[in-house]
Amino acid sequence: MGATLLAQQRETTAEERERFSALVGEHLDGLFGASLRLTRNRTKAEDLLQETFLRAWRSFHTFRPGTNVRAWLYRILMNAYIDGYRKSEREPEVVDHEDVDEFYLYSKVHESEDFRRAGNPEEVLLANLMDADVKGALQGLPEAFRNVVILADIEGFSYKEIAEILGIPIGTVMSRLHRGRRQLQVKLWEYARRAHYVGAERPSGGTGGGP
Amino acid sequence: MTEIDCEQVLEQVWSYLDGELGENAYIEIQAHLAECAGCGPKYEFQRKLFTLVEQKCKEGPIPVELKQRLFRLLEG
Ligand SMILES: [Zn+2]
Numbered sequence: 001m002g003a004t005l006l007a008q009q010r011e012t013t014a015e016e017r018e019r020f021s022a023l024v025g026e027h028l029d030g031l032f033g034a035s036l037r038l039t040r041n042r043t044k045a046e047d048l049l050q051e052t053f054l055r056a057w058r059s060f061h062t063f064r065p066g067t068n069v070r071a072w073l074y075r076i077l078m079n080a081y082i083d084g085y086r087k088s089e090r091e092p093e094v095v096d097h098e099d100v101d102e103f104y105l106y107s108k109v110h111e112s113e114d115f116r117r118a119g120n121p122e123e124v125l126l127a128n129l130m131d132a133d134v135k136g137a138l139q140g141l142p143e144a145f146r147n148v149v150i151l152a153d154i155e156g157f158s159y160k161e162i163a164e165i166l167g168i169p170i171g172t173v174m175s176r177l178h179r180g181r182r183q184l185q186v187k188l189w190e191y192a193r194r195a196h197y198v199g200a201e202r203p204s205g206g207t208g209g210g211p
Numbered sequence: 212m213t214e215i216d217c218e219q220v221l222e223q224v225w226s227y228l229d230g231e232l233g234e235n236a237y238i239e240i241q242a243h244l245a246e247c248a249g250c251g252p253k254y255e256f257q258r259k260l261f262t263l264v265e266q267k268c269k270e271g272p273i274p275v276e277l278k279q280r281l282f283r284l285l286e287g
Contacts, residue, residue: 017285028278033270046277053281102225106256122256126263134267152229153261154268159231178225184264 020060024053027073030155034074037150038081040139051084052077068161075165078147102178105185109192125192133195137187145180152177215239220250224257 031052035045055076063072101107106122115121138146151157151165152173159177163170220243226232227240244254 020285021282025278028281029272032273032277036270037268049273049277050281050284054284057285102221102257103253105260106253122252122259126256126259129263129267131267134264138264138268150268153264156265159229181225185260 016060020057023063023069024056024073027070030070031073031077034077034150034155035081037138037154038077038147048077048081048084051080055080071157071161071165074151074155074157075167078165100182100186102182104182105189108189112193128195129188129192130195133188133191137184137191140187141180141183145176145183148173148176149180149184153181215243217243217247217250220244220247221253224250224254227254228258228261 028049032045032049035048035052036042039045039048052073056073059076063069105125109115109121109125112121115124118124138149141149147166148162151162152159157165159170159173162173162177166173220240223232223236223240227237232240244251
């Protein structure tokens with residue numbers, strides 16, 4: 001009797017393990033990327049992912065099949081991140097740019113003499129922004145804004161999903177997202193201006209006989 | 212049909228791009244963007260900027276060895 005019960009338990013566990021692996025396996029790429037962006041460090045990202053994976057496994061019995069598995073996993077990820085990793089970080093200063101609107105970057109390139117001279121200012125800007133610029137700008141955002149921008153703009157979650165993942169109202173999601181995106185544009189413009197994409201310093205393409 | 216003006220359209224461009232608007236609002240804005248010389252380019256720029264941010268911040272797939280390590284944790 002005892003032995004049969006034990007065998008049954010073992011079987012259940014094996015079967016559960018298989019269901020868990022199938023369900024979670026396809027989201028590991030995304031979770032790993034999100035961990036890297038959150039922690040900005042390879043070792044910490046691996047630790048965070050492992051913690052997330054173990055927490056998910058421990059609470060797998062509470063997961064209801066047919067519900068949003070991806071949102072469930074990201075909620076565990078964000079909680080693990082907030083519990084364990086956030087405390088050691090130094091928080092960038094929250095500067096709210098009240099005067100900045102949704103089209104800050106667009107307006108800036110159009111106002112810039114240098115960019116205007118280049119012909120198609122928006123294209124020049126977009127073509128010259130480097131991976132490091134965009135990552136740097138994202139990393140420079142205050143935590144609360146950054147988390148929402150990551151979930152919306154990189155992970156592609158809806159406002160409602162983000163509200164569930166972070167346990168905050170939808171209105172807060174939208175306000176943080178909007179403020180984060182505006183601040184991101186301010187930072188991108190700083191990179192663009194500093195990098196001299198356009199202007200006299202730039203060596204000519206070598207076609208000779210420029211203007 | 213009620214006409215929406217440029218200001219209203221631009222205010223909602225992010226929600227529009229995020230797919231967070233109702234169908235009627237979506238159709239109205241779509242029609243406006245297609246015709247308005249002022250809003251069209253601004254919208255296009257936002258769209259391209261979103262794509263750029265997403266592409267530049269994507270990280271590669273999880274290393275195989277890390278994935279294997281995670282699944283081994285379940286066996287312990
Ligand atoms: Zn317009």
